[in-house]
Amino acid sequence: MSKIETGGPAFPRPMAETSLGGNYEQDGMDLRDYFAGQALAGWPVTDHGSDADALAHKCYAMADAMIRARGGNYA
Numbered sequence: 001m002s003k004i005e006t007g008g009p010a011f012p013r014p015m016a017e018t019s020l021g022g023n024y025e026q027d028g029m030d031l032r033d034y035f036a037g038q039a040l041a042g043w044p045v046t047d048h049g050s051d052a053d054a055l056a057h058k059c060y061a062m063a064d065a066m067i068r069a070r071g072g073n074y075a
Contacts, residue, residue, distance in 0.1 A: 007031030007067045035063035 011028030039062040043055065 005067050010034040032063045035066045036060045039063060
C-alpha cells in the first residue's frame with residue numbers, strides 16, 4: 001500500500017516557550033484532513049442521501065485532488 005500524501009500540517013505553530021517555562025510545538029491537523037472538511041462543508045448532502053461513507057470517500061478524493069493540484073504548474 002502506498003503512503004498517502006497529506007500535504008503536511010495545515011496550521012503549524014513553531015516551538016515556543018510557555019508561561020510555565022516549558023516548550024511546545026503543535027502541528028495541527030494535516031492539510032488533507034482540512035481540505036476534506038472544507039469539501040464536506042460545501043458538498044450538497046442531498047447528493048448522497050444517507051450514505052455517509054460514500055460522502056466521506058468523495059470528500060477525501062477531492063482533498064487528494066487538491067493536494068495533487070498544489071504541486072502542478074497551472075496557468
